[in-house]
Amino acid sequence: MTSQPAVTDAVPTFDDDPFGREILTDPYEFHRALRDLAPVVLLPRYGVYAMGRFDDVHASLQNWQTFVSGRGAGLSDFAKEEPWRPPSLLLEADPPDHTVVRKAMGDVVSPRTVRALRAGFQIRAERLADQLVEQGTFDAVSDLAEKYPLEVFPDAVGLPPTGRENLLPYGALAFNAFGPHNDLLDAALAEAAPVQEWVLASCQRDALTPGGFGAQIWEAADRGDITKEQAPLLVRSLLTAGVDTTVYGIGNSMYALASNPDQWDTLHRDPELAKFAFDEALRWESPVQTFFRTTSREVTVSGTRIPEGSKVLLFLGSANRDPRRWGADADRFDIRRSAAGHVAFGMGIHQCVGQPVARLETEMVLKALAVRVRTVELAGEPKARLNNTLKGWASIPLRVTPA
Numbered sequence: 235m236t237s238q239p240a241v242t243d244a245v246p247t248f249d250d251d252p253f254g255r256e257i258l259t260d261p262y263e264f265h266r267a268l269r270d271l272a273p274v275v276l277l278p279r280y281g282v283y284a285m286g287r288f289d290d291v292h293a294s295l296q297n298w299q300t301f302v303s304g305r306g307a308g309l310s311d312f313a314k315e316e317p318w319r320p321p322s323l324l325l326e327a328d329p330p331d332h333t334v335v336r337k338a339m340g341d342v343v344s345p346r347t348v349r350a351l352r353a354g355f356q357i358r359a360e361r362l363a364d365q366l367v368e369q370g371t372f373d374a375v376s377d378l379a380e381k382y383p384l385e386v387f388p389d390a391v392g393l394p395p396t397g398r399e400n401l402l403p404y405g406a407l408a409f410n411a412f413g414p415h416n417d418l419l420d421a422a423l424a425e426a427a428p429v430q431e432w433v434l435a436s437c438q439r440d441a442l443t444p445g446g447f448g449a450q451i452w453e454a455a456d457r458g459d460i461t462k463e464q465a466p467l468l469v470r471s472l473l474t475a476g477v478d479t480t481v482y483g484i485g486n487s488m489y490a491l492a493s494n495p496d497q498w499d500t501l502h503r504d505p506e507l508a509k510f511a512f513d514e515a516l517r518w519e520s521p522v523q524t525f526f527r528t529t530s531r532e533v534t535v536s537g538t539r540i541p542e543g544s545k546v547l548l549f550l551g552s553a554n555r556d557p558r559r560w561g562a563d564a565d566r567f568d569i570r571r572s573a574a575g576h577v578a579f580g581m582g583i584h585q586c587v588g589q590p591v592a593r594l595e596t597e598m599v600l601k602a603l604a605v606r607v608r609t610v611e612l613a614g615e616p617k618a619r620l621n622n623t624l625k626g627w628a629s630i631p632l633r634v635t636p637a
């Protein structure tokens with residue numbers, strides 16, 4: 235006979251602040267303590283529940299009926315507080331509304347439509363890689379991780395040429411806004427007004443170049459797949475979720491490889507491993523560290539009862555390093571590991587719709603460098619860039635030797 239675990243309302247509390255500078259800079263000890271304390275803990279500072287173990291995070295992401303997104307994927311509960319902007323039709327929506335819009339977006343950004351971008355993305359990655367190898371030393375953030383996505387992605391969307399410098403501050407604002415109203419959010423809000431105006435204008439049909447993802451979203455509205463009111467908000471989803479994420483993804487991949495020279499050597503010998511290196515980097519240092527859900531009913535998770543209407547903080551970055559799932563060497567960056575199944579792109583109905591774009595960008599960059607660069611090393615102290623949701627770098631000075 236198998237015994238059922240006892241159900242308890244007694245939830246251990248954790249006083250540490252996961253949105254404080256110390257833990258945002260280096261969250262891994264906190265993650266370990268969170269996972270080891272209990273499957274579900276309470277963070278009294280914010281009055282929210284939290285989960286850090288892989289199985290519980292994974293199961294909650296898939297259980298959209300109980301862990302809903304429509305009340306916000308951040309700390310703020312849209313049932314109680316006015317959102318800072320009209321909610322996302324994808325990230326902050328539940329079925330049946332989410333289903334219709336997700337289908338339309340999935341038709342626009344699909345493995346097939348993204349394949350058509352491959353040749354162009356490859357040429358630009360190779361050109362940039364040639365230039366960086368020629369330089370010998372460069373900053374993997376400003377000279378690569380920011381530069382490449384900002385070159386290729388706005389063109390793929392069909393954005394106007396002017397004002398693209400607004401994309402990074404807008405993403406920084408949106409991702410900070412999922413967290414508490416702390417100094418990081420204040421700083422992001424301080425530069426927000428002109429940025430938001432540009433984003434709003436760039437989502438309109440007449441601002442978008444024919445053939446791009448943006449124009450294709452408007453065509454879906456013409457066909458009646460979505461409404462004309464929904465179209466600009468869907469373009470906005472691309473601008474919010476499609477830039478900072480890949481900047482952090484490329485930066486984190488380069489940091490992982492540069493600080494593990496044996497792994498660069500493995501990649502250099504077999505550049506076809508680029509896509510596996512990206513998945514392992516996403517697992518090892520997940521660009522999107524956290525998302526919230528709200529419980530639509532009382533639910534029991536691994537024996538702990540969570541009341542209806544609770545905000546629950548899911549630590550994707552912790553789940554991706556849980557030794558219960560990844561083994562005793564979960565903290566080791568190993569591009570030959572099978573990292574498939576990580577939750578860095580989420581899981582279930584909200585799983586990242588932009589994955590093919592993120593994968594294409596990073597694969598092109600890593601491959602182009604892997605064939606040209608024999609060794610890569612840190613040429614200075616990397617500097618963290620803090621954000622309430624994203625983990626990554628403001629600067630990673632690198633020195634490379636050509637192949």
Ligand code: HEM
Nearest residue numbers: 324325471475476479480483578579580584586587588592
């Ligand atoms: C390394 C890069 C990226 C990472 C780590 C990432 C991560 C994520 C995660 C974790 C989610 C799930 C959110 C949730 O469950 O609440 C998500 C959803 C989403 N992502 Fe990404 N993303 C990346 C790149 C992109 C790109 C390039 C685009 C646009 C082309 C994009 C567009 C979206 C959208 C629209 C959603 C919402 C989907 C839905 O709710 O149905 N992402 N992403």
